[in-house]
Amino acid sequence: MAQPIADRRDVDFVLHEQIGTVDHELFEQFNKKTVNLIVSEARKLAIKEILPTFKDGDEIGCTLENGKVTTPQSFKRAWKLFCEGEWLAMCDDPEVGGQGMPKTVGCAALEYMVGANSAFMLYYGMTHGASKLVEAFGNETQKKLYMKKMFAGQWGGTMLLTEPEAGSDVGALTTAATLNDDGTYTIQGTKIFISAGEHDLCDNIIHPVLARIEGAPAGTRGISLFLVPKYLVNEDGSLGEFNNVVCTGLEEKMGIHGNATCTLALGDKGPCIGTLLGEENKGMSxxxxxxxxxxxxxxxxxxxxxxxxxxxxxxxxxxxxxxxxxTAGKDATxxxxxxxxxxxxxxxxxxxxxxxxxxxxxxxxxxxxxxxxxxxxxxxxxxxxxxxxxxxxxxxxxxxxxxxxxxxxxxxxxxxxxxxxxxxxxxxxxxxxxxxxxxxxxxxxxxxxxxxxxxxxxxxxxxxxxxxxxxxxxxxxxxxxxxxxxxxxxxxxxxxxxxxxxxxxxxxxxxxxxxxxxxxxxxxxxxxxxxxxxxxxxxxxxxxxxxxxxxxxxxxxxxxxxxxxxxxxxxxxxxxxxxxxxxxxxxxxxxxxxxxxxxxxxxxxxxxxxxxxxx
Amino acid sequence: MAQPIADRRDVDFVLHEQIGTVDHELFEQFNKKTVNLIVSEARKLAIKEILPTFKDGDEIGCTLENGKVTTPQSFKRAWKLFCEGEWLAMCDDPEVGGQGMPKTVGCAALEYMVGANSAFMLYYGMTHGASKLVEAFGNETQKKLYMKKMFAGQWGGTMLLTEPEAGSDVGALTTAATLNDDGTYTIQGTKIFISAGEHDLCDNIIHPVLARIEGAPAGTRGISLFLVPKYLVNEDGSLGEFNNVVCTGLEEKMGIHGNATCTLALGDKGPCIGTLLGEENKGMSxxxxxxxxxxxxxxxxxxxxxxxxxxxxxxxxxxxxxxxxxTAGKDATxxxxxxxxxxxxxxxxxxxxxxxxxxxxxxxxxxxxxxxxxxxxxxxxxxxxxxxxxxxxxxxxxxxxxxxxxxxxxxxxxxxxxxxxxxxxxxxxxxxxxxxxxxxxxxxxxxxxxxxxxxxxxxxxxxxxxxxxxxxxxxxxxxxxxxxxxxxxxxxxxxxxxxxxxxxxxxxxxxxxxxxxxxxxxxxxxxxxxxxxxxxxxxxxxxxxxxxxxxxxxxxxxxxxxxxxxxxxxxxxxxxxxxxxxxxxxxxxxxxxxxxxxxxxxxxxxxxxxxxxxx
CATH class of the missing domain: 1.20.140.10 (Butyryl-CoA Dehydrogenase, subunit A, domain 3)
Incomplete structure (x- = not known):
């Protein structure tokens, strides 16, 4: 079987005949030929490199030892090639390291890659989402320190919302943020169901964390967003000390075993420092x-x-x-x-x-x-x-x-x-x-x-x-x-x-x-x-x-x-x-x-x- | 939680108020009080003994070593108690060792037991089905040797239909039966997807096997049914030699891990002997x-x-x-x-x-x-x-x-x-x-x-x-x-x-x-x-x-x-x-x-x- 992910003819039909791409100078370089080339490259990566991780993800899965999560060996190579191909920021602004593709084309690329291993590509999804948060709400320092490395997949990203007593009801969360003298915040709390919360594909993981600043209003109106790195980042961008974001458990799940669904304890064993992302109490928006x-x-x-x-x-x-x-009926032949x-x-x-x-x-x-x-x-x-x-x-x-x-x-x-x-x-x-x-x-x-x-x-x-x-x-x-x-x-x-x-x-x-x-x-x-x-x-x-x-x-x-x-x-x-x-x-x-x-x-x-x- | 299997009030409603039981002398002894007692006993067994095997079945599952399948330890006790309670033949004729209950009452009992662990109860389902086959089609010798022990759960039963190239299309099967001088048949073939095909809950397993006698017509009209025991049975009912029904593989499945889904090779490593059950070429009917x-x-x-x-x-x-x-709206309290x-x-x-x-x-x-x-x-x-x-x-x-x-x-x-x-x-x-x-x-x-x-x-x-x-x-x-x-x-x-x-x-x-x-x-x-x-x-x-x-x-x-x-x-x-x-x-x-x-x-x-x- 050449590949069992998507019908290329139908991809092309939707892309070029039905929906089409937006005609705009920003997308000038993405003519039909280039687009087809991109889709073919994505398809190739998906089949040759990501698809072979599909079964590993399920059978080997992720393991937790001493707070460290190990993903299957084959994931490392796939992630490396995925990042080297600059797929993570394929539709993002060239200024942040992106390739500036139309989203329609990105859609075609994603279709192959996600279809090859959705659990693996969730590392992408979380990282990209977190990168966009930094792009949209980060101050100059945050952008400088984190953004490009995240868009490049060198550092991973997550999203820390859910707590044991606050699932769909996000407003009930209790993770606390305390202002320090230097303008940073000390974060303390426990987050659960964190996809890609801890793993070994990246040098660092940047966690956007929803927390409540002491004295903030109850409910969703008192929630702020913080950037909390797994390892603190020095001013020159090099990695500092471990920031006490500790993975204390992995969920045993029905599927997507290749993605680590983590319980993360923040600041339990030592200070966990974060910086405010965006405005105070505007975390939910x-x-x-x-x-x-x-x-x-x-x-x-x-x-x-x-x-x-x-x-x-x-x-x-x-x-x-x-x-x-x-219709063969009784025809014995x-x-x-x-x-x-x-x-x-x-x-x-x-x-x-x-x-x-x-x-x-x-x-x-x-x-x-x-x-x-x-x-x-x-x-x-x-x-x-x-x-x-x-x-x-x-x-x-x-x-x-x-x-x-x-x-x-x-x-x-x-x-x-x-x-x-x-x-x-x-x-x-x-x-x-x-x-x-x-x-x-x-x-x-x-x-x-x-x-x-x-x-x-x-x-x-x-x-x-x-x-x-x-x-x-x-x-x-x-x-x-x-x-x-x-x-x-x-x-x-x-x-x-x-x-x-x-x-x-x-x-x-x-x-x-x-x-x-x-x-x-x-x-x-x-x-x-x-x-x-x-x-x-x-x-x-x-x-x-x-x-x-x-x-x-x-x-x-x-x-x-x-x-x-x-x-x-x-x-x-x-x-x-x-x-x-x-x-x-x-x-x-x-x-x-x-x-x-x-x-x-x-x-x-x-x-x-x-x-x-x-x- | 008292029990998480079935709503007893609704069971009673259906049993006594909606559907009711058949009023007949055969069921004379099953008045409402007795029926309720039976249902309560079934419920108790289900909750206390079968439900605890639910997770074991999934997590420990069945393992195959040297052709022998081991079920989780907890299954043994549950099976023993299930058989001792004479639940296996609860609705069967007292003459075969059954309790002669109405099927409606059996339905209530099964509901609890199967709801507690459907994979475990599949050993019952297969054994009971095979027992009924012997009851319906067995000759006096077959009945004498096998039937009561099967209805008692001392010996297990299965059903060997499916082959690699004959799933839904049963008529395509190729397992061969060759008549021996003593009237028995030598069976050779491979069967797949055999639920409860090999396990350690019973002393012996009796396999009804669909096979084709040499020279029989093509398709379903040439299929006969044979009784093939795991261990040959001596005339006095004691166990004889291993009959070369070899479990060569267990399916890795999405669920029901507690039930062994076996590939069985019959007669590959030595003679595998069966006796005709019912008439020649009437296996399908x-x-x-x-x-x-x-x-x-x-x-x-x-x-x-x-x-x-x-x-x-x-x-x-x-x-x-x-x-x-x-409806709480903006009421903060x-x-x-x-x-x-x-x-x-x-x-x-x-x-x-x-x-x-x-x-x-x-x-x-x-x-x-x-x-x-x-x-x-x-x-x-x-x-x-x-x-x-x-x-x-x-x-x-x-x-x-x-x-x-x-x-x-x-x-x-x-x-x-x-x-x-x-x-x-x-x-x-x-x-x-x-x-x-x-x-x-x-x-x-x-x-x-x-x-x-x-x-x-x-x-x-x-x-x-x-x-x-x-x-x-x-x-x-x-x-x-x-x-x-x-x-x-x-x-x-x-x-x-x-x-x-x-x-x-x-x-x-x-x-x-x-x-x-x-x-x-x-x-x-x-x-x-x-x-x-x-x-x-x-x-x-x-x-x-x-x-x-x-x-x-x-x-x-x-x-x-x-x-x-x-x-x-x-x-x-x-x-x-x-x-x-x-x-x-x-x-x-x-x-x-x-x-x-x-x-x-x-x-x-x-x-x-x-x-x-x-x-």
């Missing part, structure tokens, strides 16, 4: 500014792992011979066929295909929105697009990671009994994927964010802008021959969705607020369904004319008969099949969910704790 | 007679593990304090609440509750059907009920295990980050549950069985009988005050379902057969939805009058206000909440799926292999 990026990265993890699950299952289904074709020929296996593969493609299109679109915000001079467009990103974030994080687990589970099922065994990657991909629904804000939190904040932000105008983008694609589809049935169905669903969104939004502001939030997750689900229908309709808009040109028809049977060995025609036929399958077969399931939200059954609010049962 | 039982057992595994996931999550949600109540008070957590718990309860009711109903078949003199009822069991089997196995994974996944989510860690049982329950969708016929096979065999068996009359049972409950519900909305919705859904079943059945017999089978799994899903709606309506029929009597109203708000400390009222209110939630909020999702089946989009048939993508 700083965090929120980074949140879109980190949530989108978790979405990329879900997507890339789902894509890998699909490619592996497809490969297996194409080679595994078992059973005769359903009929030969056994590859299992991709069995309708139920095919249905599962098509399911995996449509979700993977929907995820890909949405991610690249999201990335393009970021590029637009970064480059446009049109203030209205910039503001609208920035808001659109916020609206899309819970879908990118919540819906995609929910569906990623489903795709990975299908991936196990396609293999039959082998899918449950460690001999094939399917079961690890599924175990790894289960965390994506939880970290960076559980999907319940994402659903509340969509309903409680995104639906009503800017007086609902941002949500209207979001729906308008979908309508634009519907109008586009109306002009294209052969998409009649599809666009009508998406339009009907969108009209219905519009009613539901309005109704649940009103409910959330009424005395029925508890009822509204009981349906927050179903609302996230139908929103995701609509967005994926949009993405598939959009893909069909691009593919339909090209397919018609190549085979002279869009009729599925005629197409199947004429595709022959024309790989391009086969590809576009696949895009059309996905759109049809999603819109005709999966989207209808949304209607019932929409009805249920409108009906708003009160069982969730009404049921008493005691009625849930007893032992 | 013998297997099929056992299949309902083994598939139902996998359904019990799914159900019991889901129930355990629910009880654990409920316990956690009731004790874990985090965040303020949604509002205290944090237990997470069961957060609408999204409550929604997830209610989801887990309704599926667990639906599974429980369906399982006990299925068991009661078995009791009816076993005891009734009414030939028509016997035949109809036997057929109903066959119709229900793919739902009990396929739908329940699909939903069990979902319930277990919710179970992880309720814990947040802790759910992903091994500190709590949630993640293991989810990993364990993933196999249930695969073994004993993948759920794709179950879906094909429902569509291809069960829908049309006895010219469709058995399916009509099945639908009639649902209609009976609807008619019953019409007579009960307060169920108007619920029964109308179930009736509407059933009418719609009826149309879909007829249409997809006709399609399966037409030239559109591939299209029909592409929708086999969605058809299984909607069938399961309808069955669960039925079960919940039935439960409501029982609970509504009792609740009305206790609190004078069925209005959810009024009920919530009046329940107070009345535990019984709280329980019935919970039954009603489940019914409302399932029928009002989850069942509508089925409509869209039904529409999609009727529309019958052709993408799955049309898409070419090459259009699935490339690397």
């Amino acid at each position: 700083a965090m929120f500014q980074m949140m879109n990026e980190s949530r989108a990265f978790v979405g990329v993890q879900g997507f890339a792992v789902a894509s890998a699950a699909y490619m592996n299952a497809l490969d297996y289904a194409r080679t595994r011979v078992q059973g005769r074709h359903l 009929a030969k056994n066929v590859t299992i991709i020929n069995h309708p139920d296996v095919k249905r599962q593969l098509l399911n995996m295909k449509v979700y993977t493609e929907g995820m890909r299109s949405l991610h690249y679109y999201y990335a393009k929105c970021e590029d637009i915000v970064h480059t446009t001079d049109d203030e209205a467009l910039k503001a609208n697009t920035a808001a659109l990103i916020e609206v899309l974030t819970p879908i990118v994080k919540g819906y995609i990671t929910d569906k990623a687990l489903e795709v990975c589970s299908h991936g196990v099922q396609v293999y039959g009994g082998y899918g449950y065994c460690k001999e094939f990657p399917a079961e690890q991909l599924m175990r790894d994927s289960r965390i994506f629904m939880i970290y960076e804000g559980t999907n319940g939190i994402q659903a509340m964010d969509l309903l409680g904040r995104k639906l009503s932000m800017n007086n609902g105008q941002s949500f209207v802008y979001f729906l308008d983008q979908i309508r634009k694609t519907i109008i586009e589809a109306q002009k294209i021959e052969g998409l009649e049935v599809l666009f009508e169905k998406v339009e009907l669903a969108l009209d219905r969705y519009d009613v539901v969104a309005y109704e649940i939004g009103a409910r959330a502001r009424s005395e029925k607020v508890l009822n509204a939030y009981a349906f927050a997750h179903p609302f996230l689900e139908i929103t995701g369904d609509i967005v994926f229908a949009w993405m598939h309709l959009w893909r069909a808009c691009v593919a339909a004319p090209k397919l018609a040109e190549k085979v002279g028809s869009l009729d599925p049977e005629a197409v199947a008969a004429k595709v022959g060995k024309n790989k391009e025609a086969a590809f576009y036929a696949g895009v059309m099949a996905s759109a049809r399958f999603f819109i005709n077969t999966l989207l209808p399931g949304s209607y019932g969910k929409m009805d249920a939200i409108l009906e708003g059954d009160s069982s969730v609010e009404d049921i008493l704790d005691v009625s849930f049962g007893s032992k | 013998a297997m099929f007679q056992m299949m309902n039982e083994s598939r139902a057992f996998v359904g019990v595994q799914g159900f019991a593990v889901a129930s355990a996931a629910y009880m654990n999550a409920l316990d956690y949600a009731r004790t874990r304090v985090q965040g303020r109540h949604l 509002a205290k944090n609440v237990t997470i069961i008070n957060h609408p999204d957590v409550k929604r997830q718990l209610l989801n887990m509750k309704v599926y667990t309860e639906g599974m429980r009711s369906l399982h006990y109903y299925y068991a009661k059907c078995e009791d009816i078949v076993h005891t009734t003199d009414d030939e028509a009822l016997k035949a109809n009920t036997a057929a109903l069991i066959e119709v229900l089997t793919p739902i009990v196995k396929g739908y329940i295990t699909d939903k069990a994974l979902e319930v277990c996944s919710h179970g992880v989510q309720v814990y947040g980050g802790y759910g992903y860690c091994k500190e709590f049982p949630a993640e293991q329950l989810m990993r364990d549950s993933r196999i249930f969708m695969i073994y004993e016929g993948t759920n794709g096979i179950q879906a094909m069985d429902l569509l291809g065999r069960k829908l049309s068996m006895n010219n469709g009359q058995s399916f009509v009988y099945f639908l009639d049972q649902i209609r009976k409950t609807i008619i019953e519900a019409q007579k009960i005050e307060g169920l108007e909305v619920l029964f109308e919705k179930v009736e509407l859904a059933l009418d719609r379902y009826d149309v879909v079943a007829y249409e997809i059945g006709a399609r399966a017999r037409s030239e559109k057969v591939l299209n029909a089978y592409a929708f086999a799994h969605p058809f299984l899903e909607i069938t399961g939805d309808i069955v669960f709606a039925w079960m919940h309506l039935w439960r409501a029929c029982v609970a509504a009058p009792k609740l009305a009597e206790k609190v004078g109203s069925l209005d959810p708000e009024a009920v919530a206000a009046k329940v107070g400390k009345n535990k019984e009222a709280a329980f019935y209110a919970g039954v009603m909440a489940s019914a409302r939630f399932f029928i009002n909020t989850l069942l509508p999702g089925s409509y869209g799926k039904m529409d999609a089946i009727l529309e019958g989009d052709s993408s799955v048939e049309d898409i070419l292999d090459v259009s699935f993508g490339s690397k």
